[in-house]
Amino acid sequence: MSDVADRVKKIVIDHLGVDEAKVTETASFIDDLGADSLDTVELVMAFEEEFGCEIPDDAAEKIQTVKNAIDFIEANQG
Amino acid sequence: MILSAFWLTPQKMRESYNQIAIVQQAEKIISMKRVVVTGLGIVSPLGNGIDHVWNRLTNAHSGIVPITHIDVSDLPARIAGMVPRGDGSDGTLNIDDYVDKKDQKKMDTFITYAMAAGIQAVEDSGWKPETEEDQDETGVMIGSGIGGLPGISEGTLTLKDRGPRRLSPFFIPANLINLASGFLSIKYGFRGPNHSVVTACATGTHAIGDAARMVALGDAKVMVAGGAEAAVCRIGMAGFAAARALSTGYNDTPEKASRPWDKDRDGFVMGEGAGVVVLEEYEHAKARGAKIYGEVLGYGMSGDAHHVTAPAEDGNGGFRAMRAALRSAKIDADKIDYVNAHGTSTPLGDEIELGAVKRLFGDHAHKLAMSSTKSAVGHLLGAAGAIEAIFSIKAIETGILPPTLNLDNPSDSCDLNLVAHEAQERSVNYALSNSFGFGGTNASLVMGKVS
Numbered sequence: 001m002s003d004v005a006d007r008v009k010k011i012v013i014d015h016l017g018v019d020e021a022k023v024t025e026t027a028s029f030i031d032d033l034g035a036d037s038l039d040t041v042e043l044v045m046a047f048e049e050e051f052g053c054e055i056p057d058d059a060a061e062k063i064q065t066v067k068n069a070i071d072f073i074e075a076n077q078g
Numbered sequence: 079m080i081l082s083a084f085w086l087t088p089q090k091m092r093e094s095y096n097q098i099a100i101v102q103q104a105e106k107i108i109s110m111k112r113v114v115v116t117g118l119g120i121v122s123p124l125g126n127g128i129d130h131v132w133n134r135l136t137n138a139h140s141g142i143v144p145i146t147h148i149d150v151s152d153l154p155a156r157i158a159g160m161v162p163r164g165d166g167s168d169g170t171l172n173i174d175d176y177v178d179k180k181d182q183k184k185m186d187t188f189i190t191y192a193m194a195a196g197i198q199a200v201e202d203s204g205w206k207p208e209t210e211e212d213q214d215e216t217g218v219m220i221g222s223g224i225g226g227l228p229g230i231s232e233g234t235l236t237l238k239d240r241g242p243r244r245l246s247p248f249f250i251p252a253n254l255i256n257l258a259s260g261f262l263s264i265k266y267g268f269r270g271p272n273h274s275v276v277t278a279c280a281t282g283t284h285a286i287g288d289a290a291r292m293v294a295l296g297d298a299k300v301m302v303a304g305g306a307e308a309a310v311c312r313i314g315m316a317g318f319a320a321a322r323a324l325s326t327g328y329n330d331t332p333e334k335a336s337r338p339w340d341k342d343r344d345g346f347v348m349g350e351g352a353g354v355v356v357l358e359e360y361e362h363a364k365a366r367g368a369k370i371y372g373e374v375l376g377y378g379m380s381g382d383a384h385h386v387t388a389p390a391e392d393g394n395g396g397f398r399a400m401r402a403a404l405r406s407a408k409i410d411a412d413k414i415d416y417v418n419a420h421g422t423s424t425p426l427g428d429e430i431e432l433g434a435v436k437r438l439f440g441d442h443a444h445k446l447a448m449s450s451t452k453s454a455v456g457h458l459l460g461a462a463g464a465i466e467a468i469f470s471i472k473a474i475e476t477g478i479l480p481p482t483l484n485l486d487n488p489s490d491s492c493d494l495n496l497v498a499h500e501a502q503e504r505s506v507n508y509a510l511s512n513s514f515g516f517g518g519t520n521a522s523l524v525m526g527k528v529s
Contacts, residue, residue: 017180038184041247048243 004051004077005070011046012066015039025067040064051077110294114528116368117203117356118468119195119304123159123349123455125169127198132472134169134454135480136501140333141455142347148312155324157332158310159349159456161191184248185261186226187308191352191461192258193265196220196302200266203356203368205300207267215299216268218259219289220306220354221275221282223460223515226253228311258306270298275460278515279420281305282353282463287377287523290357299362304354304464318348321387325423336457337484338421338450339428339492346422349456353464355471360528372474375508375524376407382518389427389514393434396420396512399520400438407524409508412442414524416473416504418466418511421450421482422457429491431512436494447504449497453483463513463521470509470525477505 009023016033029035029043044060047053051073055063063069120127123141124134134141141159150156164170173182176194185193196218200206207213233249251257256274263272271292275285282305289303318324325345328335336347363370379402382395389395404411417435421428428450436443451469458465473479478501485498495502508526 015180017178038247038251045244045246054243 002070002074004073007050008047008066008069008073011050012043015043015046023066025070026065028065030064047073053077111296112360113290113293113357113374114360114363115355115371115374115471115525116205116358116363117199117201118371118471119198119200119202119354120351120465120468121161121171121191121194122351122353122458122465123161125162126166126171126194127169128468128472130169132476135451135469136478138481138483138500139454140483141349142332142335144329144332145310145315150312150315153312153315154319154326155315155345155348156329157325157335157347158315159347159351159458160310161351183246184252185257186229186252187350188222188225188306188352189252189258189261191308191350192220192304192306192354193261195304195306195352195354196262197265199302199304199354199356203358205356205358205366205368210269213267213269215270217270217272217289217292217298217301218263218268219271219273219275219285219292219301219303220258220262221277221285221460222255222258222306223276223278223281224307224309224314225255225276227309227314229253231311231313262302268302271301275305277519277521278517279422279457279459279462280513280515280519280521281460282465283467283511283513283521283523284379284463286355286357286374286464286467287379287521290374290377293357293359299359301357302354303357304352305461306352307459307461308350309459310348310350315348323387323424324348334484336423336453337486338419338423338453338482339432339488339496340485341487341489343423343425343428346424346452347456349452349458349462351455351458351465352461353468355464355468370528372471372525373528375409375526376403376405377524378402378404378406378522380520382520384518387516389430390518391430393430393437395518395520396431396514397434397438399522400434400510400512403510403522403524407526409524411439413508414439414442414446414510415506416470416479416509417446417448418470418473418509419448419450420512420514422452423450427514429489431514432492432494443494447479447495447497447502449480449482451480453485454480463511466511466513467523467525470511470523474506474509474525474527477503479504479506
């Protein structure tokens with residue numbers, strides 16, 4: 001597993017207060033991990049903070065699963 | 079009646095029915111239901127949970143301590159009544175016991191205190207409605223004087239230093255005053271009236287009084303009501319200091335700083351916490367065999383229409399609030415055994431309140447007992463009236479009057495039984511609790527034993 005994936009999962013676990021086992025790459029923040037729309041806004045902010053990148057609103061709307069987040073960050077880092 | 083109706087034209091019959099409906103409506107309003115207290119919850123500078131707090135209060139302990147969680151080195155007042163935090167043992171508050179960690183960041187501190195006190199009160203009452211009908215009949219009315227002042231202050235700095243994209247999506251709901259009622263209703267599925275009071279230092283008393291009226295008028299069978307406050311932050315302390323309202327002469331001896339009616343008092347001491355009660359329609363409580371602590375018998379309100387922060391010098395506002403509460407309770411003034419005073423330890427306010435009590439009660443003022451529990455916990459602003467209503471109910475339940483600490487040399491006019499230094503034992507059939515707030519808002523509650 002990539003370093004980015006580990007860090008994304010850790011943020012998801014901390015912010016949503018969910019078990020590590022539930023945070024699979026295909027897990028949807030809202031459908032599987034109990035997040036609401038405000039939680040997802042906060043998650044995106046936490047990703048921005050952790051990876052020092054900016055995630056525009058239109059891109060943020062498409063980040064609905066753990067894998068979406070990892071893919072976006074890996075594509076836009078550095 | 080039937081015969082005469084027979085001869086009425088359709089138009090007249092409709093009018094007649096309308097009149098009957100109006101009369102029925104009026105009867106419904108006039109026949110106010112009895113309201114009793116069936117649950118208590120408290121988070122205070124003397125600790126968490128009513129048994130622990132009441133034990134410390136009646137044993138003359140103080141919850142006023144140096145402020146250590148923020149920098150106060152440049153502030154004139156550096157002490158406050160702080161909620162003791164810990165692992166939840168020995169009366170400390172562990173907020174994890176009440177609110178999931180992930181939800182805590184969605185609430186400013188005052189809401190977490192409201193949740194802790196609210197959960198305690200609901201658990202104590204044993205009222206956990208399962209059916210939709212019962213949930214619809216259960217409401218929440220928790221107020222706050224200032225609400226999320228620490229959160230708003232931090233959010234303002236985030237916006238200034240790091241820009242709008244760094245502001246939490248929870249910034250607004252975490253700091254809104256009525257979200258205390260909102261979060262508690264969501265936790266338990268209370269779908270009745272969801273309301274909130276904001277009347278500065280009278281908030282807690284208004285919240286309980288207004289909620290009791292809602293139960294009395296039939297808007298709900300059960301109301302979970304009270305106040306919460308957590309404004310001991312830099313801007314809160316600096317703001318009240320700028321208004322010259324705080325005690326500044328006892329930073330090295332915090333337990334002596336709150337001294338209502340004492341000659342050496344020099345301002346109020348900030349406090350934080352929450353008090354929540356479960357108010358319930360009497361027959362409803364009886365039918366389910368609930369433990370009944372006491373009854374809310376009367377509620378009075380008034381406005382000073384005088385000054386932003388100072389009480390009217392003749393105590394007229396407090397006088398009228400107390401008189402209205404007695405009238406609504408339909409009891410004579412000489413029935414009151416105990417008064418839990420607003421008594422904040424300010425040079426002006428304490429004697430004005432005492433003067434109003436003397437005027438209202440006449441000779442009986444020298445027979446009743448009056449104390450200020452702010453001497454032990456400080457001034458919890460929007461939570462003050464709520465915890466003081468709880469202390470009044472406990473005085474009724476236990477026959478113990480909580481003391482006024484630090485009353486070493488009462489001011490000249492303060493010649494009543496002010497329960498100085500130590501608790502007193504006395505049977506309390508009726509108690510009155512006062513709260514007065516900035517803006518000249520006054521509220522009084524009369525509570526009593528259930529007959």
